[in-house]
Amino acid sequence: MMRCGKRRCRCKDELPQLHGPYIQWARTVEGKTVTKLLTADQLARYQPWLDNARRLRNLATELDTLTIQAVDQTEGWAS
Numbered sequence: 001m002m003r004c005g006k007r008r009c010r011c012k013d014e015l016p017q018l019h020g021p022y023i024q025w026a027r028t029v030e031g032k033t034v035t036k037l038l039t040a041d042q043l044a045r046y047q048p049w050l051d052n053a054r055r056l057r058n059l060a061t062e063l064d065t066l067t068i069q070a071v072d073q074t075e076g077w078a079s
């Protein structure tokens with residue numbers, strides 16, 4: 001649910017009626033967050049790709065953490 005860019009709109013009222021629900025797809029491009037709105041159909045179309053990309057990011061983070069732990073322990077740097 002979100003507000004739009006119009007100055008006068010039901011989403012800006014005292015009791016706001018927000019637009020949506022929309023599915024917001026946020027990603028980072030060159031250090032900036034880029035968001036796009038997806039319909040349910042579009043999300044269904046790309047869900048497997050998005051799931052795979054998330055899994056890959058999580059695995060990369062896990063590998064990074066394990067590497068740091070291994071180096072710290074092996075080199076006696078762990079405090």
Ligand SMILES: [Zn+2]
Nearest residue numbers: 004009010011
């Ligand atoms: Zn609005």
